[in-house]
Amino acid sequence: MPRASTRRLVAGRGRYVDDIPAKGEVYAAFLRSPHAHAAFEVVNISAAAAIPGVVRVLTAEDIDPVCPPWKCVLRNAPDLQSPEQRPLARRQAVFQGEPIALVVAQSRAIAEDALELIEVEWSERPAAISLEAAAMPDAVPAHENLKSNICWRFEHRSGDPDKAFADAEHVVQRRLVFARKTGVPLEPRGILASYDPSTNALTVHVSHQMPHQFQLHLAELLGMSPLDVRVICSDIGGAFGIKMHVYPEEVAVCAASRILGRPVKFIADRVESLSSDVHAREHIVEARMAVNTSGMITAIDVDDIQGLGAYSVYPRSSTAEAMSALRAVGGPYRFDNYHALLRSVLQNKVMTGQYRSVGHPVAAAITEALVEDAAAVRGEDSIVFRQRNFLPTEAMPWVSPMGARMIDLSHHACLERMLTLVDYPRLRQEIDTWRQEGRIVGLGLASFVEFTATGAEAYGRAHVPVSSLDGVMLTMEPTGEVRAQCSASEIGQGIQQGLAQIIADAVGVRADKVRVALGDTAASPHGGGAWSSRGAAITGETAWTAGRKLRNELLNVAAAMLQTTAASLDLRDGRILAADTGAERIAIGDVARTAIFHPYDLPTGTNAQMSVSHTWGRDADPFLPTNGVQASLVEIDPISGLVRPLRHWVVEDCGRIINPLLVDEQIRGGVVQGIGEALYEICRYTEDGQYGSGTLADYLLPMAADMPDIVVAHVETPYSGSQLGAKGAGEAGTCGAPAAVLNAVNDALRPFSGRIDAMPISPVDVLRALGKLPAKAGA
């Protein structure tokens, strides 16, 4: 079923932040540090302030009195050390692009003119840029007076990995390098903050995934009551995790509106987005896998160095990505011994943070590369190796070495479905034929586990105010239609439609008789918003129960009207029916009108509730694991080294599917982001920390002509702990695609000398692996 609300979007009637005007609004532009690490003084703003049309030039001197600094603190990780961060940096800039001053003017263009006239004295400092260098004990510190750039060190050991490696028949190992990338929502970050001094109230339109989370942080930072801070997220032009953080620019704009007492708008341009949105996935991972004589995985050992940038991102912490990766390593397989070491490193670069499928693509790439190596060393097809080592259905529930409860997964079924889907023996034959014709072609598989719909403990125990619960309020209109307010956020994934369908089914009306409103803290109950593929599993489950409550109320009123019992009635398609015969008794609108306008016709004390609400979050299962398999067929151009994805297949199990059309497109979109991660996308910094990927000509996104058609199929294993049985689907595509592409490229390279161990897979690395360019020095 298509999304009703997209009729507006195809007509160009969407309302993104920059489309929303406020009377008297003025426009902000930021002066940003040109250096990766420097001390500075803003010495003169008068020339900038004198430009006609400039309203005010603001620096930390102005903002600090209305907004204190913040820093990332996780109570359950007390060793995590991240420096204080401010809306505008004060005397120290720690990454290129860090905001240091703000001009508010009658137009963005005038504000930018004024930026050029702000006089700043800079004193450059050595910068910690490359991950390896920044992680060294004697590294240049990323902040003055920082004793070590290691922000967070984590070690986990379960079972006896040392013994397992000592006893292993085979040990395979890889060193995989993952480059920084970013999410690139097509709508850049943006905010319109309107402070009303007469009521001390702030109304904020912002392109953000979690209006309630953002509301709480703004209220705290600005010393206001959340009752006086209203956050509205209207249409969001893509987010992918990039828009779930508290950024200096957004807070500075709210502070500026408070200082000026008028609406201030800031819309990041693309250079600003690429250089100040969170980046993700900067890891160097050394990984080993031990395999015994029976071909069973006995142990995995992972040493991950993760780049954080200049601060651990507020409030959720950049370290979440690596912790997520360590949790997902070895996901589909049963193994008992695990050692993981993580060092998360501060650098003079923009912060890294949660981006679609947080950490999982790293885990899948590591795991599935090791699986290929282990199968190869045993001389068997990796499919056989996978099938032998998958966690069997009958062994579930099973707790992984990192403590993840594995339930309701379908590894064997998904792989079998995949082999049928790709027609595996025939495809292998075709590949052999193509190779004989001189084509460089490869097929890669990747099984994966993606943890979704994060529960309360993940952030609750860290005392980070992030809701994993949702609230749903339903109101029966006198027409028999249903109005809903939900705490989920619509960011393009289609949850608004999904919730309408769930509520419609729960109540017994048609989906077009339900209107779901989202994204306004003044209207909807407090709740989680959009992250961790949580909409169907958590908001959906909440909406189902709310819908059943409303249905019960309606049936009770109908029973009173018809002088029968609620149990003898049914409610379908907006009609009250006799449960036994299906004969229509009365329309739902008549029930609603009686309850609302003619309650005197009902027995005294009926007090029918024509609005109901429900709040819900899972008690059990901190995460809902989902699983799947992806396959990628690629061809390498022998002259350029370019990799072309020819076909891509996904078999995915996200439990019960509410809207197959939307789920499939979530998967496809995720896959293409994963292909981008594997082949194109990289945030480059020079050795001295100059950012080099600031335009979409430098930062390569997958384009229509480069992408293959994507075949999607499903196995449905409902989550056993809920009524709907839904799990998360939004990130699975991104989770497995890079691993599948990496394995496909290395399969294509098998007849040649080299191998790829870095993403994105550069044409130069491919040519080296083909033996057409000399190997890298030291490699």
Next chain:
Amino acid sequence: MMASDEPMAEISCTVNGQPVRAHVPLRQSLVDFVRHGLGLTGSHVGCEHGVCGACHAVVDGRVVRGCLMLAVQVDGRTVTTIETDQPTAQMRALQDTFFERAALQCGFCTPGMILQASELLTRTAAPTRAEIRDALSGNYCRCTGYHAIVDAVETAAARLRDKAAA
């Protein structure tokens, strides 16, 4: 609204069938003009240097990148945006198939996609999937992975052919 020393020019053009006279800053792009000057916010600003295609508008019948053209350049010309109340048959068909096929998620790229695809279908009645992908390669979509968009354009082309044959 503008500061007094912002260099301005007067332009006359036709926008979505209506005559428009406006004072515009010399440096203002076409997309900023239609968005902020005329309130036609269906053309979006995605990259500001002609790569992403979100800012597409139609000038004298040809799709242009609204971020690479100045407002003063449309003086005396005819501009059409996604909001036009006289969409072409191609636009209408594409709006239907994009909706039905879920060929959009966040919708930010969609107006540009539809204008570009509409130009393709005006030129080519039965494009192949590869031709569709090629024609849309100047329009970035970060959400869908393109597959559904290609489907939607294919279906719209087929419907338009059926209509022409009827």
